[in-house]
Amino acid sequence: MFRRSLFLVALLVLVTALSGCLVTQSAYVQKEEEVNSLTKNNTELAARSEKLQAENNELKKQVAAKDDLLQKKSEDIARQDAKQAEMVNEMDRMKAQLAKSREAAVEERPSAKKPDGLKSIRIKVLSGDGKIDSAKKMAKRITALGYKVESVGMSENTDYPANTVYFAPNHKDQAKSLVSKLGKETISKPLSWKSVFHLIVVTGG
Numbered sequence: 611m612f613r614r615s616l617f618l619v620a621l622l623v624l625v626t627a628l629s630g631c632l633v634t635q636s637a638y639v640q641k642e643e644e645v646n647s648l649t650k651n652n653t654e655l656a657a658r659s660e661k662l663q664a665e666n667n668e669l670k671k672q673v674a675a676k677d678d679l680l681q682k683k684s685e686d687i688a689r690q691d692a693k694q695a696e697m698v699n700e701m702d703r704m705k706a707q708l709a710k711s712r713e714a715a716v717e718e719r720p721s722a723k724k725p726d727g728l729k730s731i732r733i734k735v736l737s738g739d740g741k742i743d744s745a746k747k748m749a750k751r752i753t754a755l756g757y758k759v760e761s762v763g764m765s766e767n768t769d770y771p772a773n774t775v776y777f778a779p780n781h782k783d784q785a786k787s788l789v790s791k792l793g794k795e796t797i798s799k800p801l802s803w804k805s806v807f808h809l810i811v812v813t814g815g
Contacts, residue, residue, distance in 0.1 A: 705742070727756070731784050731808045734761040738770030738812040748773070748813050755791050760807070770814025776801045781808045 733752060737745035742764060749759040773796040777785035785798040788809060795815060 729756070729758040731757060731781070732806065733757055733759050733809045733811065734763070734805075734807045735759055736763055736765040736810065736812045738765045738768060738774070738814040740764075740768035744813040748811060751792065752788070752811065755788075757788070765812050770812050772797055772814045774799055774812045774814060776810040776812070778805060778808050785809055 735745045735749040735752065737743075742762075745762050745764070749762045752759050773792060775785045775789050775792075775796060775798040777798060778801050782798075782800070788811070789796045789798045801810065
């Protein structure tokens with residue numbers, strides 16, 4: 611009886627040990643599978659990361675190429691603008707030279723005959739604000755008043771604060787008369803240089 615009980619106890623211990631081994635082996639297999647799964651996931655993540663990095667580098671190259679293209683286009687536009695500005699400046703210089711040539715021709719050509727009244731006053735109009743249009747408009751105003759404007763051009767200075775009527779000797783009264791007709795924004799001064807014109811009107815303001 612005792613031997614039988616002892617045998618049962620031994621058998622129970624053996625079964626328990628075997629069960630423990632099976633549980634341990636099962637847990638080990640499960641852990642190993644988890645490790646393999648994590649390793650696989652890490653490998654996939656690393657592959658995705660490399661792919662994303664490659665795509666990011668490619669995008670950076672494309673953006674850099676577009677930036678270079680935009681920079682070149684901006685430089686081309688800037689050069690074209692500079693050329694256009696240079697052409698405009700050259701045209702303005704040519705216009706100014708042409709206007710001066712015409713003025714010189716008028717100054718060198720004496721008056722063929724002496725008209726009576728206001729038209730006998732030799733008048734030249736110059737732009738003193740850097741814009742030929744102001745001189746043209748002033749010439750029209752003076753012509754509408756009954757005077758004859760023989761020359762229209764540009765003044766060397768472009769900082770005249772007001773319309774100014776320069777008068778030659780013995781033409782102060784004619785200058786005052788013209789000033790009164792042009793309005794309060796106009797002043798008169800004696801000519802400080804020689805000229806074939808009796809009155810030289812310079813726009814300003």
